[in-house]
Amino acid sequence: MKLDNKNIKQLDGIRGISILIVFFSHIGLGHLVPGGFGVTVFFFISGFLIAKLLLHELQLSTRINFRNFYIRRAFRLYPxxxxxxxxxxxxxxLHGVGLIPSQLFAALFYLENYYYVYFINYQEVHLLYSIFKILWSLSIEEHYYLFYPVFLVATHRHTGLHIGLSVLLLLIPLLLRIHYANSLVDPHLFEKYNYSLTHTRIDSILYGSLLAYLLYKSRYSARAYAFLRNRFVLIIAIAVLLLTFIWRDDVFRETFRYSLQGLFLAPLIVFTIYGGNSWLNRMFFCNDLLVYIGKLSYSIYLFHWLAIPLASYHFVKFGMTWQAFVVLLTVGxxxxxxxxxxxxxxxxxxKFGSNV
Structure with a gap:
């Protein structure tokens, strides 16, 4: 497989679809739209792209410039x-709500997911504090960026070692999720732990990185590509993903669901990237509007959650005025x-090596 650092238009289209899934789920269609799956797709794509870019850097210079990598991430996320x-x-x-210094610290240093789970109950404090809650997923991504480049540098030359350790690292969060589901009897409580904490969700990103490694670096690249491009495999993947939406058991949803979605997103991503001029690519993944929305997805993800608690504070939740306020403020x-x-x-x- 050819390795480069070019932008993949189809992945912007997938981002566009994913952020719309998240957005519509949060504005009242959560019973119809799987918002959590949208976030899982974001995790997968992030892991895939980070691995692909770092592998390309290793191919060119046999090393990763960690300083430039983290500066690029800071310039991408912090503004x-x-x-x-x-x-x-x-x-x-403006609403007379006092600031919590520890919450600001957690927001700015990517610790919101642990702060939200262990240190604050947004249902018991002021509604507007929950604006910061949206940063839980960004915290997981940043924690991953601290770990993965070092892991890749240490193992990328040895296919068996890299794949073996990756599989082990994929199993650990699953086992922790099973542990929490068994030890925390209240489904709402173990959902909070299993959905939001880095050590229970980081595998959703690693699945994407492992796919990039299999396609672009491992000695099994040709076989991995042929297997994942098989239409029968694609049909099975779609069927399993649909099953993860339909099966509503609390324990399954907060344990095996994330692992199955990570595994079976791989054929869909490969089909999307290498599907050529298929009608699906033309209509959805390469659609100019969806690609544009995908480029805005980070901004939309942040600011739609500022708009929602603010709207809920002033208007009847999910009413027409509420929805109009959320849409207009989010877009603006x-x-x-x-x-x-x-x-x-x-x-x-x-200047520090980005290809955007």
């Missing part, structure tokens, strides 16, 4: 995060953040 945090603080102050803030806050840092990211 919007700082803007989001500043607006959230402003919202809290996301566009402003993307063009006025995030884009000015693109040149700086390119």
């Amino acid at each position: 919007a995060l700082l803007f989001f945090t500043a607006l959230t603080v402003l919202v809290l102050l 803030l996301s566009l402003f953040s993307y063009y006025r806050v995030e884009m000015p840092f693109v040149k700086l990211r390119k």
Whole structure:
């Protein structure tokens, strides 16, 4: 498989679909739209792209420039995060809600998922504090970025070692999820642990990275590609993913669901990237509107959750006024953040090796 650092348009289309799934789930269609699956897809794509870019760097220079890697990540994530945090603080102050220093620290240093699970109950404190809750998934991604480049440098030359350790690392979160499901009797409690903590969800990102390694670096690349491009495998993958939506058992949903989705997303991602000029690619994954929404997905993800608690504080939840407020504020803030806050840092990211 040819390894490069070019942008993959289809993955932007998948991001666009995924953020719409998350958004519509949160504005009242959660009983119809699997919002959690949208986040799992984001995790998978993030892991795939990070691994692909790092493998390309290793191919060119036999090393990873860790300094440049982390500077690129900071320039990618922090501008919007700082803007989001500043607006959230402003919202809290305008509503007479006191600031919690530890919560600000957790937000700015990617610890919100642990803070949210262990240190605060948003149902018992002010509703507007829960704006920061959306940062739980970003925390998991950042923790992954600290671990994965080192792991890749240490193991990438040895296919068996890399795959074997990856499988082990994929099993550990599953076993922890099973442990929490068995030890925490309340489904709402073990859902909170298993859905949000790094050590129970980091495998959702690693599945994507392992796919990139199998396709672009391992000695099994040709066989892995042929297997994942098989239409029978694709049909099975779609069937299993549908099963994870239909099977509503609490224990299954908070344990094996994430592992099965990680495994069976792989054929769909391969089909999407290498599906050529198929009607699915033309209609969805390469659709200009969905690709554009995908480019805005980080901004939309942040600011739709600022809009939702704010709307819920002032309006009847899920009412027409509530929904109009959420949509308009999300669109306005996301566009402003993307063009006025995030884009000015693109040149700086390119200086440190970004290909955007």
